[in-house]
Amino acid sequence: MSIVWDRFLSNGIRELGYDIANKQLIVVLPGGVRKYYAPVLYEAYSAIRHATFPERLYRQTIEGKVPRIEVAGYQ
Template sequence: MSIVWDRHVSNGIRELGYDIQNKQLVVVLPGGVRRYYAPVPYDVYSALFHATFPERLYQETIEGKIPRIEVAGYQ
């Protein structure tokens, strides 16, 4: 897995990671909680990173709508 990371996206989303090959999104929340999602199209990741209110976009387009996946070694 080769992930591109974006640091300090907003107060509610500390980091975003995206694996282009596997179309996996990693959302790091405050406290270091990591959530993995797939499949996530690149344009959804890009919109989330560039959004004025990324937490709102995350809630509206990703959380509960795109499957959360398990990644070995992480919750």
């Protein structure tokens, strides 16, 4: 598994990760809650990562629109 991580993205998104091999987006919220989404294109991850308001873009393009997946050991 090769994951690209960005830490301290914003107050609402503590970390943003992308698993290149599995096309999974990992969003770590305050309190350590992890949400996994797939399939997500690298371009979507990159757009959130570079956005002025990453939380807004995440809510508009990912949350509730891309399937959330379960990963063993995480919520």
